[in-house]
Amino acid sequence: MASVSPPPGTSDILPCDSPAWRWVESVAAEVFLLYGYGEIRTPVLEFTELFQRGIGGETDIVRKEMYTFTDKGGRSLTLRPEGTAGVMRALAGEAASGNGARVFYLGPMFRGERPAAGRRRQFHQIGVEDVGSDSPAADAESIAMLVRFLDTLGIAGYRILVNTRGSSADAASVSEILKERLKPLADSLCADCQSRLDRNPWRVLDCKNTLCQAVVDALPDITESFSEDSRSRFDEVKRCLDAFGVDYEVSPRLVRGLDYYAHTVFEVVHSGLGAQDALAGGGRYEVPVPGVKRPVAGVGFALGMERLLMVLESLSVELPSLDPPKVYLAALGSDALLANLKMAEALRAAGVGVVASLDARSLKSQMRTANRIGAEFAVIRGGDELTRGVVACRTMSDSSQVELPESDLLEFVAGRNG
RNA sequence: GUGGUUGUAGCUCAGUUGGUUAGAGCGCCUGGUUGUGGCCCAGGAGGUCGGGGGUUCGAAUCCCCUCAUCCACCCCA
Incomplete structure (x- = not known):
C-alpha cells in the first residue's frame, strides 16, 4: 500500500480529475486575456537566493518550508514555494525597460508543511502579475479580474478582504511603532507572537489567538501612522474598486506573510474550505531580485487550484468529465x-x-x-x-x-x- | 515541528470478551444466448489484515516501535 502512495503531501491527478483542471485553467486563460495578460512559464527550480531575498529571510516560508538542495555544481537550488519571485526574475528586464508586462502563470509550488485540508506539499497555483504600473487603479483592476474569474467559474459565497501595509518606506517606521506599542503588552501575547515581536511585528496583527486579537484590537489604528501619501493611495484604491463594482471589506488585521508586499494587500476567503479558508491572496509588491539594482514592483495575486476545486465541489458546480470515445x-x-x-x-x-x-x-x-x-x-x-x-x-x-x-x-x- | 484520527480484497467498509479455513457490497472474470452491453441469476479470481517486534497455547483484535493517511495547531494558496 505504502509503495503505491506518492510522497506525503503530493497526489496524483487522475484522468477522471484532469478535465476539471483543464477547464479551470482554460477559463483563467480566457478571462486574463480579456485584460491583456499572456502566459509565462518559468522554471520550477530557482536559485535559493532568489527566494531568500525575494520573499524575505524572516518569513516562515524561507525559514522552514523550502525544499532546498545542492546540485552537482555546488549551487543551492530550491523548488519554488510561490510564483512571484521567479516571475519577477524573468521580468526584471521588462520592468527596467519601463514597458511593463502583464502575465499569468500556473503550475506546481512546493512547501514543506504538514498536510491538512486544502494544504499540500505540492500544490498548484494560478497567479497573475502586472509589472510596471504603480497606479492604484492597477491594484483595483487586479482584484476586479480575480472577481471576474471567480464569477465566470460560478463560485459564490466568497469574501474579499482588503488592507494596506503602507509604503515600503513606512514599513520600517511603522514596524518600530508596533514594536513600541506591543512590547509593554508582551506578557498577554501568545508564545509565537512574543517571538514575532522582534522578528516581524506585523504578523502579530493577524494572529488567530483570541488573547492576541484582544491586544491588537485595543491598539490605536495603525493606518494613522502611515504617511499621508500611503493613506491617500489606499483611498484611491478603494475608489477604483467602487468604480469596478467590486464588493470588498476593509480588514485592518490582514497583513499577509510575505515580506515583499507594500501598500495594498488582499485575500479572498471562502467558508467551504475548512481551516485553510484563503482561496486567493495577493497585493502590491516590491521584489528584490539578486543581480538587479532596484526591486521589481508590481501587483498580482495567486490562487490555489486545489482549494478552488474544493470550493467548486462544495458548491456542486457541474464540472466537465472525460469525453468517452464515440x-x-x-x-x-x-x-x-x-x-x-x-x-x-x-x-x-x-x-x-x-x-x-x-x-x-x-x-x-x-x-x-x-x-x-x-x-x-x-x-x-x-x-x-x-x-x-x-x-x-x-x-x-x-x-x-x-x-x-x-x-x-x-x-x-x-x-x-x- | 506538536497533537489527535484512521490503516482489513482494485474501491467503500464489516469483523463480537483474543479462538478453526478473515467476510460483505461495488468492480473484475466466466457461464446462463453457436456472435451482442445495461437489469437479473449462478459460479470464480483476488488479501504479507500498512510494516517490524513483543505478550499468548493461539493476535486483524492486546502492548511497543515504525511508516502512511486524514484533521487540527502553525502557516498560507
Whole structure:
C-alpha cells in the first residue's frame, strides 16, 4: 500500500480529475486575456537566493518550508514555494525597460508543511502579475479580474478582504511603532507572537489567538501612522474598486506573510474550505531580485487550484468529465481484429474517437466494455461480416443495430449529431 | 515541528470478551444466448489484515516501535 502512495503531501491527478483542471485553467486563460495578460512559464527550480531575498529571510516560508538542495555544481537550488519571485526574475528586464508586462502563470509550488485540508506539499497555483504600473487603479483592476474569474467559474459565497501595509518606506517606521506599542503588552501575547515581536511585528496583527486579537484590537489604528501619501493611495484604491463594482471589506488585521508586499494587500476567503479558508491572496509588491539594482514592483495575486476545486465541489458546480470515445470496435477472430485496427485508424484520421478491442475475447465481454466506457456505437465484425465487407453497427442508447458496408461506417457514425 | 484520527480484497467498509479455513457490497472474470452491453441469476479470481517486534497455547483484535493517511495547531494558496 505504502509503495503505491506518492510522497506525503503530493497526489496524483487522475484522468477522471484532469478535465476539471483543464477547464479551470482554460477559463483563467480566457478571462486574463480579456485584460491583456499572456502566459509565462518559468522554471520550477530557482536559485535559493532568489527566494531568500525575494520573499524575505524572516518569513516562515524561507525559514522552514523550502525544499532546498545542492546540485552537482555546488549551487543551492530550491523548488519554488510561490510564483512571484521567479516571475519577477524573468521580468526584471521588462520592468527596467519601463514597458511593463502583464502575465499569468500556473503550475506546481512546493512547501514543506504538514498536510491538512486544502494544504499540500505540492500544490498548484494560478497567479497573475502586472509589472510596471504603480497606479492604484492597477491594484483595483487586479482584484476586479480575480472577481471576474471567480464569477465566470460560478463560485459564490466568497469574501474579499482588503488592507494596506503602507509604503515600503513606512514599513520600517511603522514596524518600530508596533514594536513600541506591543512590547509593554508582551506578557498577554501568545508564545509565537512574543517571538514575532522582534522578528516581524506585523504578523502579530493577524494572529488567530483570541488573547492576541484582544491586544491588537485595543491598539490605536495603525493606518494613522502611515504617511499621508500611503493613506491617500489606499483611498484611491478603494475608489477604483467602487468604480469596478467590486464588493470588498476593509480588514485592518490582514497583513499577509510575505515580506515583499507594500501598500495594498488582499485575500479572498471562502467558508467551504475548512481551516485553510484563503482561496486567493495577493497585493502590491516590491521584489528584490539578486543581480538587479532596484526591486521589481508590481501587483498580482495567486490562487490555489486545489482549494478552488474544493470550493467548486462544495458548491456542486457541474464540472466537465472525460469525453468517452464515440466508437468501440469489437472483433471476433484475429482476421477481423486486424481489419478493425486498420478501420480504427481511418476513423481517427477523420476525427472520430475510437477504442478498438485489441484481443478477440468473447463478444459478450467486448460489448460489456463498449457499454462501460460509454461508447455511442459498438461496431461488430466477425468472420461473416469480414467476407462480405460489412460491419454491424449498434447504437448503444437504443440497442438498434444495422448492417452496413464498411465504407459507409464513417458517414453513419459521424452523421449522428456530429 | 506538536497533537489527535484512521490503516482489513482494485474501491467503500464489516469483523463480537483474543479462538478453526478473515467476510460483505461495488468492480473484475466466466457461464446462463453457436456472435451482442445495461437489469437479473449462478459460479470464480483476488488479501504479507500498512510494516517490524513483543505478550499468548493461539493476535486483524492486546502492548511497543515504525511508516502512511486524514484533521487540527502553525502557516498560507
